Amino acid sequence: MSASDLQTPIEYLKGVGPNRAALLRSELGIKTYQDLLHHFPHRYIDKTKYYTISELVKSSAEVQIVGKIVHLKSVPMKRGSRLVATFADETGKMELVWFRGHKYLQENLKLNAPYVIFGKVNFYSGIFSMPHPELELLSEHEQNIRVAMQPVYPSTEKLAKANITNRIISKLVQQIFMQSGKNFAETLSPSLLSQLALIDRGTAMFTIHFPESPQLLAKAQYRLKFEELFFIQLQLIHKNLLHKAKIKGFVFNTVGEQFNEFYSKHLPFDLTNAQKHVLKEIRHNMGTGAQMNRLLQGDVGSGKTIVALMTMLIAIDNGYQACLMAPTEILAIQHYQGISELLEPMDIKVALLTGSTKTAERRILHEGLRDGSVHILLGTHALIEDTVQFKNLGLAIIDEQHRFGVAQRSKLWKKNSLPPHVLVMTATPIPRTLAMTLYGDLDVSVIDELPPGRKAIKTVHRYDSNRLKVFKFMRDEIQKGRQIYVVYPLIQESATLDYKDLMDGYESVAREFPAPEFQISIVHGQMKPADKEYEMNRFVKGETHIMVATTVIEVGVNVPNASVMVIESAERFGLSQLHQLRGRVGRGADQSYCILMTGSKLGNDSKTRMQTMTSTNDGFEIAEVDLKLRGPGDLMGTQQSGILQLKVADLIRDNDLLNIARSYAQELLKKDPNLSQSDNLPIARAFAKMMKHKSLWNYIS
Numbered sequence: 001m002s003a004s005d006l007q008t009p010i011e012y013l014k015g016v017g018p019n020r021a022a023l024l025r026s027e028l029g030i031k032t033y034q035d036l037l038h039h040f041p042h043r044y045i046d047k048t049k050y051y052t053i054s055e056l057v058k059s060s061a062e063v064q065i066v067g068k069i070v071h072l073k074s075v076p077m078k079r080g081s082r083l084v085a086t087f088a089d090e091t092g093k094m095e096l097v098w099f100r101g102h103k104y105l106q107e108n109l110k111l112n113a114p115y116v117i118f119g120k121v122n123f124y125s126g127i128f129s130m131p132h133p134e135l136e137l138l139s140e141h142e143q144n145i146r147v148a149m150q151p152v153y154p155s156t157e158k159l160a161k162a163n164i165t166n167r168i169i170s171k172l173v174q175q176i177f178m179q180s181g182k183n184f185a186e187t188l189s190p191s192l193l194s195q196l197a198l199i200d201r202g203t204a205m206f207t208i209h210f211p212e213s214p215q216l217l218a219k220a221q222y223r224l225k226f227e228e229l230f231f232i233q234l235q236l237i238h239k240n241l242l243h244k245a246k247i248k249g250f251v252f253n254t255v256g257e258q259f260n261e262f263y264s265k266h267l268p269f270d271l272t273n274a275q276k277h278v279l280k281e282i283r284h285n286m287g288t289g290a291q292m293n294r295l296l297q298g299d300v301g302s303g304k305t306i307v308a309l310m311t312m313l314i315a316i317d318n319g320y321q322a323c324l325m326a327p328t329e330i331l332a333i334q335h336y337q338g339i340s341e342l343l344e345p346m347d348i349k350v351a352l353l354t355g356s357t358k359t360a361e362r363r364i365l366h367e368g369l370r371d372g373s374v375h376i377l378l379g380t381h382a383l384i385e386d387t388v389q390f391k392n393l394g395l396a397i398i399d400e401q402h403r404f405g406v407a408q409r410s411k412l413w414k415k416n417s418l419p420p421h422v423l424v425m426t427a428t429p430i431p432r433t434l435a436m437t438l439y440g441d442l443d444v445s446v447i448d449e450l451p452p453g454r455k456a457i458k459t460v461h462r463y464d465s466n467r468l469k470v471f472k473f474m475r476d477e478i479q480k481g482r483q484i485y486v487v488y489p490l491i492q493e494s495a496t497l498d499y500k501d502l503m504d505g506y507e508s509v510a511r512e513f514p515a516p517e518f519q520i521s522i523v524h525g526q527m528k529p530a531d532k533e534y535e536m537n538r539f540v541k542g543e544t545h546i547m548v549a550t551t552v553i554e555v556g557v558n559v560p561n562a563s564v565m566v567i568e569s570a571e572r573f574g575l576s577q578l579h580q581l582r583g584r585v586g587r588g589a590d591q592s593y594c595i596l597m598t599g600s601k602l603g604n605d606s607k608t609r610m611q612t613m614t615s616t617n618d619g620f621e622i623a624e625v626d627l628k629l630r631g632p633g634d635l636m637g638t639q640q641s642g643i644l645q646l647k648v649a650d651l652i653r654d655n656d657l658l659n660i661a662r663s664y665a666q667e668l669l670k671k672d673p674n675l676s677q678s679d680n681l682p683i684a685r686a687f688a689k690m691m692k693h694k695s696l697w698n699y700i701s
C-alpha cells in the first residue's frame, strides 16, 4: 500500500458520504484510509462456532446460527409495535425481534432463504429470542472475507445512533484492502523479524482486522505491539543519548569531610543495603561530568530523605550549594526541622524558604544564598522565584515530581552557568522500564527495601454504620499511647463543601473525644501557614492525640508514634493516594492500622480499590492495579502528549514485551547509532517519519 493511498480521504470509500465522513472524523478522528486502518478492534467475537437452535441454553451469550425466516409479523405494543420473525433450522424454532426499522426490514427480508444470524439470545416465556440480530444471507456471508474472530471496534453512542455499526466499519476496512492490497512498507529490519519470529507488517495489519484464527490474531497483535513499544523505546533512548551528550554537569569527585563525618558520627541508624546501593549510583552519576537527571523511587517510608540529605552533603563537600523543593509548605517545614536536627552538630547552614517567609528574613536569606554562607536551602516552589540567586547551586532535589512540572524543573537550571544535578524523589513505585517510558529523560534508582523492624500495617474496610466500633478502637489505641490521623478527602472544585465535610467530621470526633482528656489538632488548606505549622507541631510533639486533616498530610509527613490512619470517604480517593496516606503510619516499631471508611454502596472500581488496599501493603502491586484502573496518563496527573497514547500495546499488561523492546532498541542503537546499515533501513525510514510528525503512529505510511 503506497503512502499516497494511505492519505486518501475516507470519502473515497463506497458508502461514506459527507455525513458519515463528518461523524467518523468528529467521533473517532478518522480522516484518511490510514486513520481507519489504525482504528484497531478492541475485542473479537469467536465466529468459528455455529449453534443449532436445540443447542441453545438459557445462559447462551452471543451465538451464530444458520436458518430461515419462516414467518414475519408485526405485534402491537402499548406504544408502537415490534416486528417478530419466526426463525427455524432443522432442530427447532426461535424468534427474532426488532423494535425499530420495520419498514425497511419488511421490504427486504426474504422468507425461506438461508440466513446467518448473530446476536445475544434471551429466554422469555418458554421461547428463545434474539433482539436486533445481525443477519446476512448465507450466500453473501460466504462471499465476504472469512473471519473466524469478528472484530469489535471501539465506537461511540453517536455512531451507533447513526447506524455506523461494527459491520460497516469492517466493510470499509475491507474495501481499503481490496483497493490497495496488503503490501505495507516494512518498518522493522529483516534480522529483527527473524530473531523474534515476527510476521510482516502487511499480514499483521490485515490479520488484526480480519483474523482467521486466534493463533494468527495473537501473532499479529504481538508483532504490532512489539513495533509500537520498540519505536517508543527507540525514541526515548535516542533522546537520552542526545541529551547526555549535550548537557555537561559539575564533576563531584570528592566524598569528603562532611559526608564522612555524618556517616560515621551522626547517622542515627545503619543504612539499608538498598539505600547504600542507591547512594553509590548517585555518587557515580555525579562524578562523570554529565549532568545527573535521576529519579529516586522508593515506596512510602523506604527512607528517601536520608539519601537526599547525604547527596546534598556530597555537593557541599565539593564546594557547592544544594536545595530541596517540597510540594507543600508542611513538608518543607518538616524537612527543615528533620534535616536541621540531623545536621545540628555539624558546621552546615540550613535555611528554609516558603511563601510565608517574611520580607526581612527573606532579604537576609537571599544574601546568604548569594555569598554562599547558606549551604542547604529547603523550601516550596518559592525557591524557584527569580529573586532567589545562589552563589553556586550544584544540586537540586525535587520531592514528588508530579506536583512540579518539567517547566519548573528547568527553571532551576537557569540559576547557574552549568545546570545543577537533579534528583527527583517519588513514592510511586512503578516497573523500571515503565518509569523510564513515563519519565523519559530520567535515569532511575530504586530503594526496594524498607528499613528493618517495620511491622506490616493492618488495613481494614469499615462501613460508616460501624463508626462506633471504630471510635472504640481509636480510644483503645490512644490509651496505649498512640496517635491517630483522621483524614477527609479534598476535591479542589468544591472547597466549601470539603471544608464543611471536614468541620462536620471534626465536630463528631471532638464530641467523641472531649477535652481535656483528649487533644485534637486540625489542619486544612484554608488555614494560615503559621496556624498549620502550630497545629502540626503539636501533633509531632505528641501534645495532641488526634490529627484531623484533609489530604494536605498526604505526602511525606513523618510522625513515627502515629499508628492509626482513619480515612473517611475512602471511596473518593485514588489508590495511590490511599497508599500514600496509609504510608503516614507504620513508620515506627508499633503495630499500625489503616481503617478505610466508606458508605455502604460502592461501585466496582471502588470495591477493587478497597480490596486491593486490604489485601496488600506492596506499593508495586498497588501501583499496578492503579494503572489498570486509571491508565498511565492519569498517573502523571496530566495526559502525556502523544507518546503514551498506545494503540495496541498496554504498558502494564505488556510490560515484559516492553522490556524486550527496550533491550532490542538499546542493542540496535549501540551497534548502529545512526541507523545507517542497510539492514536497518526500514527502521531508519520509519523512525525519521516518526520524529518528523512527532507522532508515534505516523511512522507507518
Ligand SMILES: Nc1ncnc2c1ncn2[C@@H]1O[C@H](COP(=O)(O)OP(=O)(O)OP(=O)(O)O)[C@@H](O)[C@H]1O
Residues within 6 Å of the ligand: 269, 270, 271, 272, 275, 298, 299, 300, 301, 302, 303, 304, 305, 306, 426, 427, 451, 452, 555, 556, 557, 558, 560, 583, 584, 587
Ligand atoms: N536505614 C534506616 N533504618 C531505620 N530507619 C530508617 C532508615 N532510613 C530511614 N529511616 C526512618 O524511616 C522513616 C521514613 O523515612 P523517610 O521519611 O525518609 O521515608 P520516605 O522514603 O521519604 O517516605 P515517604 O515517601 O513516605 O515520605 C523515618 O522516620 C526515617 O528516619
